[in-house]
Amino acid sequence: MGLIKIFSGEEILAVTLKEKLEEADINVVIRDNNQANVLPSIQTSKPVELFIQEIDYGKANPVIEAFRLSI
Numbered sequence: 001m002g003l004i005k006i007f008s009g010e011e012i013l014a015v016t017l018k019e020k021l022e023e024a025d026i027n028v029v030i031r032d033n034n035q036a037n038v039l040p041s042i043q044t045s046k047p048v049e050l051f052i053q054e055i056d057y058g059k060a061n062p063v064i065e066a067f068r069l070s071i
Contacts, residue, residue: 003029003051006064014048017067024063026056 007017011032018028029051052060 002054004054004057005049005051006057006060007050008047011048013071014050017064018050020063020067021050021052021060024059026052026060026063028052 007014014030018030021028031049031051033046033049
């Protein structure tokens with residue numbers, strides 16, 4: 001089984017969703033491609049992405065939907 005992307009957006013929302021999923025015992029991989037620390041002259045911030053295992057999607061879907069309805 002592989003990883004599937006479940007969210008792409010602002011860091012604050014990604015962290016909130018990640019915490020909700022971890023409360024439901026779902027492991028989350030977070031990918032932040034922001035290069036501002038490496039190249040300070042570049043001020044573009046890329047979306048933070050969250051991934052979960054495909055096998056966990058059925059368990060995660062209600063959490064994800066509730067989160068989306070709350071924002």
